[in-house]
Amino acid sequence: MTIAPVLTIAGSDSSGGAGVQADLKTMTMLGCFGMSAITALTAQNTLGVQGICPVPAEFLKQQIAAVCEDIPPAAVKVGMVYDTPQILAIAEAVAQYQLPHVVVDPVMVATSGDPLLKQQAQQALTEQLFPLAELLTPNLPEAEQLTGTSITSPPQMEQAARQLSETYHTAVLLKGGHSMGSCNDLLYAAGTATWFSGQRTDAPNTHGTGCTLSSAIASFLAQGASLEESVRRGKAYISGAIAAGLSLGHGHGPIAHNYAILKKDHIT
Numbered sequence: 001m002t003i004a005p006v007l008t009i010a011g012s013d014s015s016g017g018a019g020v021q022a023d024l025k026t027m028t029m030l031g032c033f034g035m036s037a038i039t040a041l042t043a044q045n046t047l048g049v050q051g052i053c054p055v056p057a058e059f060l061k062q063q064i065a066a067v068c069e070d071i072p073p074a075a076v077k078v079g080m081v082y083d084t085p086q087i088l089a090i091a092e093a094v095a096q097y098q099l100p101h102v103v104v105d106p107v108m109v110a111t112s113g114d115p116l117l118k119q120q121a122q123q124a125l126t127e128q129l130f131p132l133a134e135l136l137t138p139n140l141p142e143a144e145q146l147t148g149t150s151i152t153s154p155p156q157m158e159q160a161a162r163q164l165s166e167t168y169h170t171a172v173l174l175k176g177g178h179s180m181g182s183c184n185d186l187l188y189a190a191g192t193a194t195w196f197s198g199q200r201t202d203a204p205n206t207h208g209t210g211c212t213l214s215s216a217i218a219s220f221l222a223q224g225a226s227l228e229e230s231v232r233r234g235k236a237y238i239s240g241a242i243a244a245g246l247s248l249g250h251g252h253g254p255i256a257h258n259y260a261i262l263k264k265d266h267i268t
């Protein structure tokens with residue numbers, strides 16, 4: 001029996017909705033073998049982030065080496081990274097192990113408003129990590145911060161995705177979850193813009209949607225799908241997991257990663 005191994009390099013979310021926990025659930029549900037190198041422990045729930053305990057860069061490197069020297073991943077998702085030494089360690093590992101299909105979710109601030117990346121590390125993230133990615137998956141606030149522009153319309157989304165793609169020589173999926181209307185995402189790859197439309201589910205429970213989408217795309221890439229097909233299937237998975245209507249916690253609750261095997265009546 002063979003199964004595509006996928007590595008997530010990301011932070012731990014104690015409440016299980018985002019970060020490494022969301023990534024491993026996603027990879028498992030999509031038929032991959034999930035592996036992890038943890039950048040930070042967060043004390044977090046649906047109301048916000050109460051604490052962050054970063055992992056030393058040397059130990060992060062040791063985790064990545066332990067995985068790559070034994071079970072080489074077929075794709076890698078990079079999520080929350082905390083500081084510049086961690087970013088340099090990841091960039092070094094990507095080069096050293098020639099890691100394939102690197103999907104970088106530029107997590108800067110949680111939806112709760114809590115910062116997850118040290119402010120001084122943004123330059124290292126864009127200069128060291130972005131150019132190594134096959135795909136970047138910013139949300140609208142992240143794309144606004146990265147381009148220094150305001151993005152409030154589909155043409156502005158196209159302009160921003162193109163700017164990021166040309167600056168960092170990589171494909172960009174600009175996610176529309178933070179827009180007011182439909183949840184349409186834009187893939188800009190090799191000079192071509194492709195829209196992936198999505199109906200908005202009118203519910204506050206979207207904790208971990210970005211983590212889930214990026215690890216779903218990495219999972220499909222690991223299984224040999226093209227970038228466009230991976231985004232299409234990732235979008236279908238995230239839409240179903242949100243629409244399932246899981247309701248947990250007192251704030252922005254998590255989504256149902258295992259919706260495909262749950263009976264609707266059992267989702268509370």
Ligand SMILES: Nc1ncnc2c1ncn2[C@@H]1O[C@H](COP(=O)(O)OP(=O)(O)O)[C@@H](O)[C@H]1O
Nearest residue numbers: 139175176177178183199200201206209210213
């Ligand atoms: N309420 C919603 N209904 C349907 N899809 C959503 C909703 N919120 C976000 N999405 C989708 O979830 C994915 C993650 O997007 P987004 O929430 O913008 O990212 P992030 O979690 O990084 O802030 C995108 O495909 C987006 O369109």
Ligand SMILES: Cc1ncc(COP(=O)(O)OP(=O)(O)O)c(N)n1
Nearest residue numbers: 011018019110111207208209210211
């Ligand atoms: C440990 C950890 N990593 C990433 C996030 C951000 O998750 P994301 O899916 O981008 O969005 P929200 O959950 O903030 O809506 C996180 N919260 N924790």
